[in-house]
Amino acid sequence: MALERKDRNHIGDVVIIPVRCFTCGKVISEVYEEYKKRHTEYKTAIDSGEKPKEIPKKILDDLGVDRYCCRRMIISHVDLVGEAAPYE
Amino acid sequence: MKVDVTELKPKKAILKIEDTEPYFVNSIRRIMLSELPKLAVDDVTIYDNTSALFDEIIAHRLGLVPIPTDLDLLVPRDECVCKGKGCPNCTVRYTLSKEGEGPDKKVVVYSGDLQPAEKSWAITEDKIPIVELYKEQRLILEIEAVLGCGKDHAKWQPVQAPGYRFIPTIEIDKERIDEVKEFINELPEGLVKLKGDKLEINDIKNMSVLESYIDKANADFITIKRDSSKIIFSFETDGSLKTEDALKKSAKILEEKYAEFGKLLKKIK
Numbered sequence: 001m002a003l004e005r006k007d008r009n010h011i012g013d014v015v016i017i018p019v020r021c022f023t024c025g026k027v028i029s030e031v032y033e034e035y036k037k038r039h040t041e042y043k044t045a046i047d048s049g050e051k052p053k054e055i056p057k058k059i060l061d062d063l064g065v066d067r068y069c070c071r072r073m074i075i076s077h078v079d080l081v082g083e084a085a086p087y088e
Numbered sequence: 089m090k091v092d093v094t095e096l097k098p099k100k101a102i103l104k105i106e107d108t109e110p111y112f113v114n115s116i117r118r119i120m121l122s123e124l125p126k127l128a129v130d131d132v133t134i135y136d137n138t139s140a141l142f143d144e145i146i147a148h149r150l151g152l153v154p155i156p157t158d159l160d161l162l163v164p165r166d167e168c169v170c171k172g173k174g175c176p177n178c179t180v181r182y183t184l185s186k187e188g189e190g191p192d193k194k195v196v197v198y199s200g201d202l203q204p205a206e207k208s209w210a211i212t213e214d215k216i217p218i219v220e221l222y223k224e225q226r227l228i229l230e231i232e233a234v235l236g237c238g239k240d241h242a243k244w245q246p247v248q249a250p251g252y253r254f255i256p257t258i259e260i261d262k263e264r265i266d267e268v269k270e271f272i273n274e275l276p277e278g279l280v281k282l283k284g285d286k287l288e289i290n291d292i293k294n295m296s297v298l299e300s301y302i303d304k305a306n307a308d309f310i311t312i313k314r315d316s317s318k319i320i321f322s323f324e325t326d327g328s329l330k331t332e333d334a335l336k337k338s339a340k341i342l343e344e345k346y347a348e349f350g351k352l353l354k355k356i357k
Contacts, residue, residue: 015140015141016141016149016217016219016220017217019149019152019153019216020152020326024248024249025242025245025248025249025326026248026249026324026326027152027154027213027216027326027327029216029217030213030215030216032217033215033217067249081140081141081219081220
């Protein structure tokens with residue numbers, strides 16, 4: 001089961017961030033890389049017990065992702081292209 | 089009718105329209121969703137794809153990439169002089185060719201890697217990842233973009249989240265001002281402000297928040313009135329059209345529809 005789920009993300013199929021928001025159609029994939037970078041900074045700060053520079057809410061606001069339909073696209077995405085890469 | 093521009097950025101617009109009716113703003117909204125044309129990738133020829141994603145997924149992702157559209161230069165393919173064969177008047181062509189760079193490096197194919205046949209059609213939203221390439225993986229393809237409209241496929245829908253709301257006015261019972269003050273203390277900070285005996289909301293988007301608080305507290309000393317002749321209309325574009333152009337073109341399409349309807353009515357007489 002664990003193996004089965006490993007190569008799938010929350011919509012069960014795609015392994016790369018969707019180009020647009022499923023609900024409203026706003027292009028959200030272009031901000032994903034920056035979100036991921038800034039979220040890792042936040043995560044490392046939290047793990048080492050420091051106070052993070054910014055919380056995910058602020059990152060999303062900053063990137064212009066206002067509606068909750070677009071925010072869930074980014075928050076809930078699991079990036080797994082690397083895992084699927086060995087298979088052509 | 090009176091129109092005030094509250095915000096007009098290339099990708100986001102908010103307009104305040106007064107002395108109008110909801111049906112009018114709604115017809116503009118529906119034209120934007122279903123009949124406003126834009127360019128989108130319609131035909132993909134894949135020469136080589138050894139990446140992790142299937143050909144179909146890559147083609148689908150390319151279809152969703154917004155392509156900057158100049159509506160004065162293009163005609164829909166079925167109205168074109170080339171009779172559907174595809175010519176520079178109705179088709180914009182791009183090519184893409186990228187290869188992985190060894191085992192330890194990840195190469196991301198971005199929408200900006202699409203090379204236009206003519207420089208003026210270069211893609212402005214160039215940071216959209218299409219696929220990631222590892223090792224010796226390769227992606228070589230050629231695409232054709234044509235005009236279409238939202239009623240045929242969502243990829244041809246240039247406007248996102250168009251919507252309108254009536255401008256609300258908040259009235260309070262002046263004799264029960266103490267109760268109002270007590271109620272305001274319970275609200276989240278920065279939601280409303282009290283100016284003398286007038287209650288004002290800071291951001292009109294948060295009206296539903298205030299309403300839910302009023303409902304919860306059964307606050308009958310505050311009434312919210314909505315006037316359907318005063319409307320806030322807001323919409324966003326994906327970058328293929330500017331908001332200004334999108335609005336003007338939608339108005340033109342609506343005008344043409346009325347003109348055609350008028351002509352048909354004359355025939356009946």
